[in-house]
Amino acid sequence: MERVAIIGVGQSEFGELWDSGFREIVLKAGIDAIEDAGLEGKEIEAIYIGNMSGGRYLAQEHIAALIADYSGLAELGVPATRVEAADASGGLALRQAYLSVASGVHDIVIAAGAEKVTDVGSEMTTDIMASSADREWEGFVGATIPALYALMARKHFEMYGTTPEDLARVSVKNHKNGALNPKAQFKREITVEDVLNSPKVAEPLRLLDCAPLSDGAAAVILANEKIAREYTDNLVFIKSCTQASDYLALHSRRDITTMEAVRKAASLAYKMAEVSSQNIDVVEIHDSFTIAEIMAYEDLGFVEKGKGAELIREGITELDGSLPVNPSGGLKACGHAIGATGIRQAVEITSQLRGEAGKRQVDCETGLSLNIGGTGATAVVTIYGVV
Amino acid sequence: MLPRFWRKIKYRYDIVGSVCETCNTKYYPPRNFCPICRRRSSIKEEMFEGKGKVLSYTVVHDTPEEYKLEKPYIIALIELDNGPVITSQVVCSENEIRTGMRVKKAFRKYFEDGEDGIIYYGTKFVPDED
Amino acid sequence: MKAGVVAYGTYIPRFRIRAEEIARVWGENPENIRSGLGVFQKSIPDIDEDTATISVEAAREAIERSGIDPERIGAIFVGSESHPYAVKPTATIVGDALGCGNFFHAADFEFACKAGTAGIQTCLGMVKSRMIEFGLAIGADTSQSAPGDPLEYSASAGGAAFIIGDKPIAEIESTLSFTSDTPDFWRREGQPYPSHGGRFTGTPAYFRHVISAARKIMEENGYKAEDFDYAVFHQPNGKFPVRAARMLGFRKEQIEQGLVVRMVGNTYSGSSILGFSAVLDIAKPGEKVLLVSFGSGAGSDAFIFNITDRIESYPRKPAVWDKINQGVHVDYSTYLKLRKKIKMK
Numbered sequence: 001m002e003r004v005a006i007i008g009v010g011q012s013e014f015g016e017l018w019d020s021g022f023r024e025i026v027l028k029a030g031i032d033a034i035e036d037a038g039l040e041g042k043e044i045e046a047i048y049i050g051n052m053s054g055g056r057y058l059a060q061e062h063i064a065a066l067i068a069d070y071s072g073l074a075e076l077g078v079p080a081t082r083v084e085a086a087d088a089s090g091g092l093a094l095r096q097a098y099l100s101v102a103s104g105v106h107d108i109v110i111a112a113g114a115e116k117v118t119d120v121g122s123e124m125t126t127d128i129m130a131s132s133a134d135r136e137w138e139g140f141v142g143a144t145i146p147a148l149y150a151l152m153a154r155k156h157f158e159m160y161g162t163t164p165e166d167l168a169r170v171s172v173k174n175h176k177n178g179a180l181n182p183k184a185q186f187k188r189e190i191t192v193e194d195v196l197n198s199p200k201v202a203e204p205l206r207l208l209d210c211a212p213l214s215d216g217a218a219a220v221i222l223a224n225e226k227i228a229r230e231y232t233d234n235l236v237f238i239k240s241c242t243q244a245s246d247y248l249a250l251h252s253r254r255d256i257t258t259m260e261a262v263r264k265a266a267s268l269a270y271k272m273a274e275v276s277s278q279n280i281d282v283v284e285i286h287d288s289f290t291i292a293e294i295m296a297y298e299d300l301g302f303v304e305k306g307k308g309a310e311l312i313r314e315g316i317t318e319l320d321g322s323l324p325v326n327p328s329g330g331l332k333a334c335g336h337a338i339g340a341t342g343i344r345q346a347v348e349i350t351s352q353l354r355g356e357a358g359k360r361q362v363d364c365e366t367g368l369s370l371n372i373g374g375t376g377a378t379a380v381v382t383i384y385g386v387v
Numbered sequence: 388m389l390p391r392f393w394r395k396i397k398y399r400y401d402i403v404g405s406v407c408e409t410c411n412t413k414y415y416p417p418r419n420f421c422p423i424c425r426r427r428s429s430i431k432e433e434m435f436e437g438k439g440k441v442l443s444y445t446v447v448h449d450t451p452e453e454y455k456l457e458k459p460y461i462i463a464l465i466e467l468d469n470g471p472v473i474t475s476q477v478v479c480s481e482n483e484i485r486t487g488m489r490v491k492k493a494f495r496k497y498f499e500d501g502e503d504g505i506i507y508y509g510t511k512f513v514p515d516e517d
Numbered sequence: 518m519k520a521g522v523v524a525y526g527t528y529i530p531r532f533r534i535r536a537e538e539i540a541r542v543w544g545e546n547p548e549n550i551r552s553g554l555g556v557f558q559k560s561i562p563d564i565d566e567d568t569a570t571i572s573v574e575a576a577r578e579a580i581e582r583s584g585i586d587p588e589r590i591g592a593i594f595v596g597s598e599s600h601p602y603a604v605k606p607t608a609t610i611v612g613d614a615l616g617c618g619n620f621f622h623a624a625d626f627e628f629a630c631k632a633g634t635a636g637i638q639t640c641l642g643m644v645k646s647r648m649i650e651f652g653l654a655i656g657a658d659t660s661q662s663a664p665g666d667p668l669e670y671s672a673s674a675g676g677a678a679f680i681i682g683d684k685p686i687a688e689i690e691s692t693l694s695f696t697s698d699t700p701d702f703w704r705r706e707g708q709p710y711p712s713h714g715g716r717f718t719g720t721p722a723y724f725r726h727v728i729s730a731a732r733k734i735m736e737e738n739g740y741k742a743e744d745f746d747y748a749v750f751h752q753p754n755g756k757f758p759v760r761a762a763r764m765l766g767f768r769k770e771q772i773e774q775g776l777v778v779r780m781v782g783n784t785y786s787g788s789s790i791l792g793f794s795a796v797l798d799i800a801k802p803g804e805k806v807l808l809v810s811f812g813s814g815a816g817s818d819a820f821i822f823n824i825t826d827r828i829e830s831y832p833r834k835p836a837v838w839d840k841i842n843q844g845v846h847v848d849y850s851t852y853l854k855l856r857k858k859i860k861m862k
């Protein structure tokens with residue numbers, strides 16, 4: 001297997017991008033990544049794009065061809081592939097790109113993720129997101145995605161004593177980090193009281209427990225080690241990139257306070273990267289809901305099951321803690337552009353490992369990102385290192 | 388949506404699921420393939436008891452368009468007596484719902500395809516505490 | 518062949534509104550309503566309840582209590598003036614929800630408030646002719662009334678289901694109908710609320726039909742009022758059935774148990790049969806019951822029931838009166854929302 005390095009990263013702004021359409025947003029991220037890598041563009045041999053629901057947000061399928069076209073790569077006949085796993089679509093694109101280089105099939109590829117959500121109304125958005133769970137047996141009865149995370153949260157409260165304040169602290173931390181990220185959707189700090197007084201969405205989850213749904217795109221250029229060294233000395237390697245599945249609906253799972261897909265993907269990722277959870281210096285976690293971050297602390301093996309809230313209570317996952325989580329602001333503050341999120345996480349970890357993260361820079365050599373689809377039926381774990 | 392709903396009427400109007408006779412695991416919604424036994428699975432349809440207890444619940448305030456009039460409504464995971472876990476609505480007041488609460492099935496309307504569309508009926512749950 | 522009711526079940530939604538609350542909104546004196554109409558409160562369906570859901574719940578109770586295999590039910594008739602669909606039967610929804618298979622006869626009936634008893638008669642005919650083993654007759658409604666209309670104090674929601682077959686708990690000794698074209702109350706196609714002839718609904722409509730049917734069936738079978746243990750008349754309000762009973766020579770004690778309208782309102786197609794169900798809840802073997810329904814437009818179905826020994830082993834809890842006496846009271850604005858009387862986008 002070839003070693004795979006990230007040689008360029010790019011990201012659009014995340015948020016309500018009223019002036020930009022899907023094509024402009026993707027192009028912005030892609031061109032940034034290509035420029036960052038010092039490529040001309042035509043060196044790219046394949047495109048992998050994560051996008052959850054172009055079909056419903058834009059009534060546009062065949063998203064990969066659209067991107068190949070507007071990036072000028074269709075002119076060269078470059079193959080473009082769209083992958084989908086709800087909001088883990090970006091993680092899947094990263095993994096497909098990684099596999100294509102690791103296998104030796106391609107030398108340089110681009111992995112991107114993009115979503116344009118604000119062209120439809122908020123009720124439509126809720127409906128589209130509900131498609132990431134079991135539409136017929138969860139969505140039909142009114143179990144929205146926040147509702148399903150709320151079921152997990154309540155069970156976690158009852159089994160392990162996690163509290164609404166613990167969830168609020170996750171949101172507060174991520175907003176604090178987001179305030180330091182120029183690309184973040186929300187660059188303002190909030191308090192625990194703000195979270196606890198925000199409108200109820202699906203009890204016990206409140207508005208400020210939930211990540212926004214945003215427009216945005218992100219892209220990374222991957223190359224094998226030999227090619228990568230021709231472009232940069234500041235290499236960030238993908239040491240492993242794994243993916244696992246779980247039952248789509250919560251009612252089919254043995255324990256809704258555990259995301260089995262996260263546990264399985266993580267354990268394989270550590271093994272393949274030959275590191276342990278204790279070696280990780282910086283983490284980007286899929287905090288689509290605050291409870292997801294707490295459960296991920298446990299399922300990624302940073303702390304034993306049920307003790308996730310301790311990490312946030314003790315400040316361990318703060319920017320200045322021993323295990324900074326979501327220095328970007330996470331999905332909550334940086335924004336959640338659904339299909340873009342998995343790639344956006346890779347952009348953040350790469351910036352951190354390169355030492356280019358500005359005010360939010362943490363001391364790190366090994367990083368991890370976790371991208372989750374829907375309520376956890378898909379998980380992608382990526383481990384990054386400078387050597 | 389129409390054929391898709393019609394196809395599952397039997398399983399929505401009552402709690403008809405399936406059981407794998409090889410490992411005795413019960414499934415709702417029904418599966419025609421047991422994830423545990425895989426090719427050794429032997430699936431049979433089974434009607435489950437319409438009683439059970441609430442494992443977890445949430446009061447939903449931010450609702451999809453079709454549930455606007457029911458806001459807020461309660462979604463719960465319910466463990467059926469001698470049966471699987473089902474995701475359903477529980478019809479009761481916000482102050483009444485709690486985990487561990489005993490509930491029983493009720494035939495109710497889920498939503499309508501607007502004023503001139505079809506009506507989607509199905510199984511919900513109501514308190515069963517006496 | 519003896520045939521009649523082999524099982525019954527009822528359903529009453531949990532919400533209630535008091536007459537005072539409606540009177541408060543429309544500037545009426547609540548005391549006039551209570552004494553004038555004889556309705557103190559009425560039931561209201563939940564936002565996710567309609568005639569189909571009420572029918573299924575009532576029928577499920579009958580099936581559960583009797584243990585009858587739903588596949589042995591050969592006919593389902595749902596009588597209602599508030600079928601959820603103008604075109605598309607309620608009876609098919611009920612059949613599938615109960616698991617009756619596919620080989621059963623089904624139809625929806627509409628005859629204002631007597632569509633439920635019309636179903637009982639039809640089932641009886643089919644059972645006696647041996648076309649079917651069991652027939653399911655349901656009367657259920659979530660009746661609408663225009664805001665501010667006096668009907669608003671009474672138009673309520675509920676239903677009762679009867680399985681008709683041989684080996685009955687209440688044998689039908691006799692039944693007949695009295696019918697004429699009398700436009701006392703109607704609702705035109707596409708109209709959301711019914712219209713009525715005000716005081717015309719009394720003497721020429723309700724009383725003429727109820728009294729004629731009752732007199733005829735008693736006369737034909739050689740009975741007098743005192744031969745019955747109970748009598749139940751259609752209950753559009755608390756006044757009419759009491760006056761009808763008096764006109765026919767029945768005492769207060771004979772009608773009290775079945776007089777549910779004061780506390781539940783007029784459940785339309787469910788009205789007289791809900792009252793009859795309340796009587797079955799306490800009836801003893803050997804007792805005799807007179808039931809007379811009334812449907813505007815107009816007609817009355819009269820029945821003489823003889824309670825059999827089988828009633829003693831038939832589970833009768835929770836009783837109709839238990840269900841009536843439960844309930845959560847709501848205010849008028851909640852009522853408007855539940856009944857979808859507020860025009861929304």
Ligand SMILES: [Zn+2]
Pocket residue numbers: 407408409410411412421422423424425428429
């Ligand atoms: Zn099995």
